[in-house]
Amino acid sequence: MEEKPKYGEPKKFDPDFKGPIQNRGCTDIVCCIFFIVAIVGYVAVGILAWTHGDPRKVIYPTDSMGQYCGQGTLEKKPLLFYFNMMKCASPMVLLEFQCPTPQVCVEKCPNRTMTLVTAIGDKQDWEYYRSFCREDPGVKKSVPQILQEKLCPAYLISSKPFLQRCFPSLGKKGEVITVGDQETFNDGEKIRDAKDLVAGMKNATVVMEGRQYFYIILFQLMLFKEFVKYVSLKDTPGANITLQQLGFQPDFSVYLHIRQTWLAFIIILAILEFIIIILLIFLRNRIRIAVELMKEASRAVGYVMSSLFYPIFTFFLLTIVIAYWGVTAVFLSTSSEPVYKVFNETVCPHARETCIPEVFMHNHNCPQSECLFAFYGGETPYHKYLIFLQFYNVFLFFWCANFVTALGQMTLAGAFASYYWAPNKTKDMPAFPLCASLGRSLRYHTGSLAFGSLILAIVQIIRVLLEYIDHKLKGAQNKFAKFLLCCMKCCFWCLEKFIKFLNRNAYIMVAIYGKNFCRSACDAFFLLMRNVIRVVVLDKVTDFILFLGKLLIVGLVGIFAFFFFSGHTDAFKGTAPSLHYYWVPILTVLVGSYFIAHGFFSVYAMCVDTLFLCFLEDLERNDGSPERPYLMSEKLLNVLKKKNQAN
Template identity: 60%
Template sequence: SVPKGREESKAASVGGVQCNYGEGLSVDMSCVFHPAWLHGDPRKVLYPTDSSGQFCGQKETSNASIHTLQGLLLSLAVSLVFILLLRFTASLLLWTTITSVILLLAYGVCGVVCREDSHRTAASRRTYLMSCLCVSVCACRCVVVLLVSLGVAEASILLMLIFLRRRVRVAIAMLREASKAIGHITSTLFFPVITFLLLTVCFFYWAVTAVYLASSGEAVYKVMSPEVSCLHANSTCHPETFNRSNISKSALCLGSQCLFAFYGGETAYHRYLFLLQLSNLLVFLWLVNFNLALEQCTLAGTFASYYWARRKPQDIPPCPLLLSFSRAIRYHTGSLAFGALILSVAQLVRILLEYLEQKLRGADNSLSRFILRCLQCCFWCLEKVIRYMNHNAYIMVAIYGKNFCTSAREAFFLLMRNVVRVAVLDRVTDFLLFMGKVLIAGGVGAIAYLFLTRKIPVIQEEAPNLNYYWVPLLTVVIGSYLIAHGFFSVYAMCVDTLFLCFCDDLERHDGSSEKPFLMSPELHRILGKSSQLH
């Protein structure tokens, strides 16, 4: 017979479930998981809570989440609509974009000035000045910087429109031709999504490898003693045998403890962990630049197939994006990897120079800081030059299939022979595309601002109560700009590819019946040798 106390102890009620301890592991697990699911709440780990214990960013609470992954969807829709309109009304849309950006900057200047005037009228001038000097000096400086930035941007755009209006018309014509190419090959707009996924994989590979390298050292313990006279302080020890050692029993080391100091080791592997981290960083940069090069080469091959087609769109090959991607993977990986390696080495050297600057920041050595700044400036310029040359080399690799060095040399001399056109198109086209990004990000940001400040009567009740709305607002603006940048980067690649094809077309053909131009009549009229650019 079993005693009464032991018989009662054979069963217990946990979370309302009767669990018999002798029924096996499955019942044991149910006794753990059922109360965990019943009483646990993972939101306590994932989300912060306010002083009342309510979760931040959750529905059905006073801290309901701001509908930001919605503002980003709005920017995605606006970007797509902008690109569709650019396909049919490029000239009108781009001039409207420039005008809208000018008005948007002017509105920003007026808004900042009016806000400051309202603060000044709310209190006396003396009180306002004292608050600026004593309380909110940083805020006043930010206002001044914001006003100057908006004013400089406004003046720069107006001056460019006055002195480069002909160049703007040329760039608009090139964007119109790019719109036709993208309109016939719409799948190119979504290729950056593949690049983003590949870059995400590369980032996780680097992060996981870096964490494993950083945590691969052995735990090192040192003697910590309150007695200054302890000769064994800061010497290595072992926590399991320390209490039996002579150090702990020594009269000079009373109260000493064996505590964890750092992760490290004495093997060759542990001594070169820093070099391994640098190697991991170099591989990460290499993979990132290779993926970007693969995107550029694929898009360049796609748009080149459009340009060199005699009858558009009848002679464009079927599935040109897939064909260009397969060619890049099969034939051009060596060239892409070599170009990516050159750029990655330059980036790694610049990162090391910034690391050295951080280490020497506390040192009182002006000469060393000056030399480091000069080296950083030189390698920054070198990185920009290499990036630009690689960009054009990948286009030539995609068009003619030659190796990287030959393609880079041919692209360089081709651009030098058309340096005037390069100066026109590169900067003006980039400026127009930048205006589109600013318009999309600024427009979505303005809507988000009106929504968060409850200035839209239709949806005023749905706006949350916020103490600070700048964090979700900046998230929407930055995310909108990045989404727009992803779409417009395809346009920039299309323009660069068509431009190099155009320059090569001018040199290879003369417009006769034996060697006819493959460019469109509009491009020949605007960008031809008899153009106003010469």
């Protein structure tokens, strides 16, 4: 009995095969139905969230009475002012996400420092001071009455707005922290050091966050530029200081005037250039094959020019998915009701209990206690299901995002496979290969797309849960638990990378033969395993070339952006804006150019992967005889030292 090959039978010659099968049926129908039901449920979750949620809870600050600053009757008061920032220094603040001090919405932050006692004796100062009170105390109440009823703050400190909140204007005189250019301030009771405000400001910030949930030429140019800069700084005063002596500087342009910085750049780029040259020397033969595949991919893209614009369609769909997830998450997190708690300065048996402001103001007997807004978390009709709904929102986000990406991969694969298997590229290719491939993918293989993206989404949600557990166990002392969690995170990271690789090749086989996802994944895996040497070398070399292409584009754009925004070049002087931190727009341009380059290079990557699988099948199906000629290009045949025999 003949033993079957370990990785399946090689593909047999089929005289009728001319590319993606036209007569095909629907695949993975059960998963398609399941996906549609999940989408309907996702829409229902969105409607439920939008009905009960209120995004103003995370957009606008909330005062002690639960009112939104800058909204409704407080439209002209967009900033939140803390009566006593010192109260935020308590460690309990980090547990309750609420500073135990009255907070009011104000039009502007205070621009001067004064106490209630000094202000009330001057008519003009008192008129200004009253704008920071909860209620107008009038003229009949004394200072002790105003403070006891907490109608006004005991003192004002010169402040600046930051994220719609008023924070004291802290500065430095040498090593001494100052507030409003003064080393001390009067809090209405005693003189305090300005540094005492730091802890309160840190905790108030935590409260706010918790509540608002080249190729060689390029390297040579950069290396030469940095060498010239290094030499030019030789006799510059202060340029020979070491980075250790300099310490950390918030203005990164300071480092560019230090010779040691440019020496480090020279060494790093020289090492990178050496590594690239060594790789080019030892992998030159494999690179020739990869380059020919890239050239073939360029010709394929030339026949299917619309493929270059397909990433825009994918980006549009992903934008919709991300926007829907983000809006739903915000509305879900803001669907709870405001919770008010008792905050006290003296002993009170009802401290930290929930309360109702109106009832508390009239009936509570705890002196110097108040019922203040704490957070959003009150009971709603579906409050106990809120965590499940948020989990469902995240899971469907992963599933839909993976589905959109998979749709793009299968669509491009079908179009480029039509190019490869067409004996005559101009006559045998369909008129609109990209549209035809997109139609086949949606009509017949929505279930297969949903199946592959579901598997990937499950792995990704498990990784999210592991990260959440790791965050919760950061303070744990159990070394074994940390080690086990680290191993699991590493394993699932590897599993995600493998599934992405397998899915990508499975979608190519689905696009060509129209089989279900599992059968296509097996066929793709066995085909790759039968040619494992070529896969390991050619695929990685191709990826490396594409990476160098991205690096070249990003590097050239980065160099241009540096000369433009830094003003170091005479050609751009007067045209570029004057910036204190020009690294910010440079980094923004670099990130933007990378994503744009990545989007368009992803088309080439998908084209190369598709042509690579077709190329491997071509070698198995055909032998170069007149009856079974190879369909690859003549240059690729020459690199492989193969040829088609004449009739």
